[in-house]
Amino acid sequence: MSKASLDNKKIATRMIHAGAEPDPSTGAIMTPIFQTSTYVQSAPGQHKGYEYARSQNPTRAALETALAVIENGKFGLAFSSGVAATDTVIKLLVPGDEVIAANDMYGGTYRLFTKVYEKFGIKFIYVDTTNPENVTKALTEKSKLIWIETPTNPLMNITDIEAIAAISKKAGTILCVDNTFASPYLQNPLDLGADIVMHSSTKYLGGHSDVIQGALIMNDEGLKDQLYFIQKSCGAVPGPFDCFLVLRGIKTLHVRMKAHCENGIVIANYLRNHPKVEKVFWCGFEDHHNHEIAKKQMRGFGGMLSFTLKDSSIEAATKVLSSTKLFSLAESLGGVESLINHPASMTHASIPREERIKNGLSDGLIRLSIGIEDAEDLVEDLKQAIG
Secondary structure (H helix, E strand, C coil), X not given: CCCHHHCCCCHHHHHHHCCCCCCCCCCCCCCCCCCCCECCCCECCECCCCCECCCCCHHHHHHHHHHHHHCCCCEEEEECCHHHHHHHHHCCCCCCCEEEEEXXXXXXXXXXXXXXXXXXXXXXEEECCCCHHHHHHHCCCCEEEEEEECCCCCCCXXXXXXXXXXXXXXXXXXXXXXXXXXXXXXXXXXXXXXCEEEEECCCCCCCCCCCCCEEEEECCHHHHHHHHHHHHHHCCCCCXXXXXXXXXXXXXXXXXXXXXXXXXXXXXXXXXXXXXXXXXXXXXXXXXXXXXXXXXXXXXXXXXXXXXXXCCCHHHHHHHHCCCCCCEECCCCCCCCCEEECCCCCCCCCCCHHHHXXXXXXXXXXXXXXXXXXXXXXXXXXXXXXX
16 A cells, blocks of 8 residues: 555554555565666666665665654665664764764664764763753754664663654754664654654564664655665665565564563563562553653553662573573564573673663663563563572
8 A cells, every 4th residue: 555545544554554565567465575786777867766776676665665654754764784774874964063862772872873983073972861951951052963762772761752852853953763672563753753763673673583674764855865865875775685574574563562562561560579680670660760751652661671680690690591491592672582681791792881880781680572472481481590
């Protein structure tokens, strides 16, 4: 169905039909994998909308349409990874520009900011964005971009997107929201005033731990044109088969996210009541710092959470991390299978320890990506691992 015809449809219908048009040559209901590097032209400059596969590909075009539909945006761009998508946003800036960024974020984003772009003269200012006043205080005449995650990775902090968007618009900056943890099923930052939404499509959009990809979605055509120019010029584009896999994943996103959320509730409450668990970081608890904001801007609380043990030693955490049988010890998140992760040595190892500790990320923190297995089996696995 065309993008316009899906505008008033419910979320499940949008997920299934976004970007999907029967192939005109065969009637194939699934978007074909256009495995080609170039396209024949009838005369110089005369073609069917496609010239070279780095610039355009029909499978990718279908995915980019789908990305726009599910995020309630006008334009979508697909990239070879979430980091490549983030990299493209930062390339909008010039030396001397400043970025206000959340102090709790994915380690790969922090690494890109500090190890790659700081040496090109871009300044990154890290603040606790859960308090909008911190963002206001950090603004200067050089501020050009505000970068937030909500919920954050891995401490599940919640930032009020609408409040930050109001600050950003008043200051004339771009607001980019990393929506990976929530997915478009649970949260749509463009509706709340964000300028750009970023996804690591590797996670919930793909949903099966078999593809690396990223995405940007926006409403402003001028901003889209700038980002597309960078995408085309720098070449961090996904292949057509990867686009096919994410398109397929989007079709079941609503079903999977319901199951992730249902299991998340069970696991979060089990851990909170466990005598050996010190704290559970999950925005679904009513006493979570910004629970009311989460309720306002999200349609559920997802399948991501972190926790610490009362025995805060790295040895105690390692025992749990090495003892699970259904939760696999691995990087990444958002797949149908449950994963367990140690941020301090894995996903967030690139952040200096003193910075991690200052922001509340302890050496003993354990992160869970809760899959869609039977919740009772997952509880039993954690029970035997924690002891």
